[in-house]
Amino acid sequence: MDAKRIKLGIAPIGWTNDDMPDLGGEVTFEQCVSEMALAGFEGCEIGNKYPKSVPELLDALSIRGLSIANRWFSSFILTAPFEQVEKDFRESCAFLAACGAKRIGVSEQSHSIQGQMDTPVFEKKYVMNDEEWKKFAQGLSRLGVIAKEYGITMTYHHHMGTVVQTAQEIDRMMDMTDSQSVFLLFDSGHLAYCGEDYLGVLKKYAHRIKHVHLKDIRPQIVKKVRDEHLSFLKGVRLGAFTVPGDGAINFAPIFEILDQTGYEGWLLVEAEQDPSIANPFKYAKMAREYIRKNTGV
Numbered sequence: 001m002d003a004k005r006i007k008l009g010i011a012p013i014g015w016t017n018d019d020m021p022d023l024g025g026e027v028t029f030e031q032c033v034s035e036m037a038l039a040g041f042e043g044c045e046i047g048n049k050y051p052k053s054v055p056e057l058l059d060a061l062s063i064r065g066l067s068i069a070n071r072w073f074s075s076f077i078l079t080a081p082f083e084q085v086e087k088d089f090r091e092s093c094a095f096l097a098a099c100g101a102k103r104i105g106v107s108e109q110s111h112s113i114q115g116q117m118d119t120p121v122f123e124k125k126y127v128m129n130d131e132e133w134k135k136f137a138q139g140l141s142r143l144g145v146i147a148k149e150y151g152i153t154m155t156y157h158h159h160m161g162t163v164v165q166t167a168q169e170i171d172r173m174m175d176m177t178d179s180q181s182v183f184l185l186f187d188s189g190h191l192a193y194c195g196e197d198y199l200g201v202l203k204k205y206a207h208r209i210k211h212v213h214l215k216d217i218r219p220q221i222v223k224k225v226r227d228e229h230l231s232f233l234k235g236v237r238l239g240a241f242t243v244p245g246d247g248a249i250n251f252a253p254i255f256e257i258l259d260q261t262g263y264e265g266w267l268l269v270e271a272e273q274d275p276s277i278a279n280p281f282k283y284a285k286m287a288r289e290y291i292r293k294n295t296g297v
Contacts, residue, residue, distance in 0.1 A: 001259045001295040008291060009069040010036050011213075011270040012047030014243075014280040018072075019115050020233060021048070024275040030060070032280075037064040039284035040292075043266060045105075046071045054098045068101040069266040070185075070211055072157070077139035078110035078132055089143055093150040103211050103266070104147055105185045107157040107164075108136060113232065114161030120229040121161045122194075128163050136163070137176035144181025155185035155211040160193055161232045167196040174205060183208050189215025189241055189271070192249055193222055199253055206261035213270040214254075214287070216247030236272050243271045243283045245290030255295050267291065 015032040016024035029049040036044055043066055051057040061067060073092050075085055089106075096104055111126035113119040128136060140156065147154040156173065158164045164173050174184065186209045191198035202209070218239055225235040244251050258267075269287045273280075291297060 001255060001297050003297045005262070005264040006295070006297050007043055007069065007266045008041050008288070008297060009043035009045065009266050009268040010039070010041045010284055010287070011045045011268060012036075012049070013270060013272040014278070014283060015275055016047055016049055017236070017272055018048045020236070023237075023272075024280075027275060027280075033060060033064055033066060035281040035284060037066055039281060040288040041066070041269075041284070043067045043069040043268075045069055045268065045270075054095065058099060068096065068099040069268055070101065070103040070105050070155075071096055073104055073106045074109040075106050075139070075143065076110050077108055077136050078128070078163070080110075082139055082142070085139065085143070086146065089146060090150075093147055093152050096152055097150040102151065102153055103155055104152050105155050105157040105211060106140065106143060107159050107162060108140075110163065112162045114159060115233065117231055117233050119231050121232040121235065122226050123229060125161055125165060126163055133172060133176060137173065140173070140182055141178040144178055144183075148181060153183060153210050154181065155183045157185040157213075158187060158190055160190050165190070165194055167191065167201050170201060170205075174208065179208060183210040185209075185211040185213065187213040187215055187270070188249055188251070188254060189213065189217050192217045193240065198249075199257065202254060202257050206257065206263070209263065210265055212258065212263070212265070212267050214244045214251065214267055214291070215270050216242045216244050216249045216251075218242055219248045237274060239273060239277070241271045241273060242278070243269055243287035243290070245286060246283070251290070252294055
């Protein structure tokens with residue numbers, strides 16, 4: 001891959017988990033970002049332990065040679081007044097712009113079960129009706145236009161347990177939204193988790209993919225989650241996700257498609273695990289070496 005077009009980052013979720021604070025509760029922000037840098041990454045996403053002050057955050061990152069790649073944003077287009085969603089979204093965009101970031105990752109959390117410990121992720125996912133789809137798509141397109149005001153590109157993060165999880169739902173979202181303001185955050189792990197053709201999705205929307213999460217899965221754990229009707233969070237605790245090179249996904253075709261289609265931006269390792277079981281520094285280094293071997297970057 002062309003190193004001039006690619007930046008490599010990693011998410012803090014392997015060190016500390018926002019949805020389950022006990023996972024990595026003892027890990028400090030300083031340890032997290034120091035180990036990211038030591039593992040050879042140049043950027044990261046924002047976690048719950050990061051400083052809320054822009055100068056403080058940038059100072060901590062700059063001395064480690066890191067920058068902000070992206071930030072998760074929970075939207076509630078279906079269930080909250082749009083004025084409130086817009087207010088919160090503008091605050092996030094302003095913060096990211098002040099940090100020098102160029103991406104925001106939106107995930108619709110209305111009716112989401114991803115954070116529910118006892119709700120089976122495969123059986124209880126909410127499915128939108130036609131009116132909800134219309135409201136969702138219009139709201140998402142509006143957010144995409146707003147992001148541009150801040151010099152930010154809005155990407156949508158399809159995710160297990162949410163209203164946009166499957167390839168069919170991704171198709172409908174992409175078809176119904178403004179192609180000039182709504183882009184896709186491609187996540188290999190979430191598509192593999194629900195049994196979708198992740199390479200097919202990647203090829204189909206390569207021109208609208210503006211951020212990439214490199215996430216691997218352990219199929220035996222995913223099967224256990226499905227067979228035993230477990231929740232998304234219980235799957236995380238059991239180790240459903242891991243870093244590239246440690247699970248079942250062959251990332252070589254993913255890298256090849258991204259390279260051939262001229263992808264420019266961040267490749268960001270994201271693999272939520274229990275840090276007391278999967279040492280995050282060890283796995284960060286493992287992922288970095290795997291990417292180096294398979295991309296030359």
